[in-house]
Amino acid sequence: MINITFMVNHRKHSLEVKPGEYLIETLKRLNIHSVRRGCDTASCGVCTVLVDLKPVPSCATLTARLAGKNVTTVEGIHDEAGALADYFGLEGADQCGFCNPGIALSVHALKQQSSPITEADIKQALTGHLCRCSGYVSQVKAIMAYLKDDAHV
């Protein structure tokens, strides 16, 4: 077992992890349930979390490598994700909602970009988040509208 200390949603956690334990499993142990297991091959984007504000697939990230890092899940950006969800609702951009937490985190990461965010940036940020309901057009519109009102475009 390996002892590690890292931050999850601004809270410090010190715990023992197996060398082969993936972050998605550790987050479940920490009672964080927004992170879903999809393909389990780092292909679908559903299990996306932020590590030091960069989106990564938690199913392919070993927890033991995260000492000193900051992990953010959708619980850590609760109000922001709620605001984005309103825009998704207005545009009819979500149906089953399975991919939403991962997308909300990628939008949060995109907002850290210093240059103005373009539609192409949004499309690029959504690549790798598979959605089987929406067809993406309404999601792009919703994110554009949200960022505009949030003054990032």
Place this chain on the structure above:
Amino acid sequence: MKVNGLFKPKTLDEAYHKLTEHSKNVVMAGGAWLRLSNRTVEEAIDLSVLPLSYVKDRGDVVEIGSMTTLHEIETDDTIKSLYGGILSQAVSQIMGIGLRNVVTIGGNVVARHGFSDVITPLLTMRAKLHFYKRGTISLEAFLDIRGKTTDVLEKIIIPKRKAAGYFKKVTKTALDFAIINVSVTCDEEGFSVAVGSRPSVGQLAYEAMGLLNQAKDVDEKHIDLAAFKAADLLKFSDNHRGSQAYREELTAVYVKRGLLAVKTCFNQRGGHDD
């Protein structure tokens, strides 16, 4: 993959010795590809703790640390300026940003995936690899070595040249592996043409390159012949993404488009064509 232990080396020397200590010890870069395997790893040697993530402009060459992620490569201005930015373009087409924040150039090169969208452009950029023990070898020489790599890749070295480049990845769907990928460049040494995902790993099309580089003038006839030679003489085969015949057809078309795209650079370099 089952991992029994995680080793954090303090130096490349420690990483190398740990790797050679046990046949079931492996170097772990991004770990995304290793994760998909069924192997049991005795100790995973975590390279992320070493300072191997960088892009350094050394004047005549650019050095890329083996742990540099594909997203870092995609967004780096120095790399965007090399060979018409083909490496940045190629990596930006691999999956999504989340995966590209994890996977590394070193992992891609050492894994020698047949579908690699990184190896194909690197071949035409005359890339060299620097390993901790073995020293520097060309990428082509590395691809010829069979079996497991028991060394640690430290960096990839790309010459800085006035050059033009073209890259094309042909896929069935946006995020899929390539049916084929094609890279064409032109620099002061002439044209380079490489085709990957044949479905085996990227390879330079020497006959096509020879034909063009020996010509006094490169006109459309030479280009047609070179594209035909690349399709005819490289080895292609079938898999569920495409047949051998389809890959040959695609190769002829995209090698031609690539040569047409970079031809001006050839004509400008030494006056073969007025």
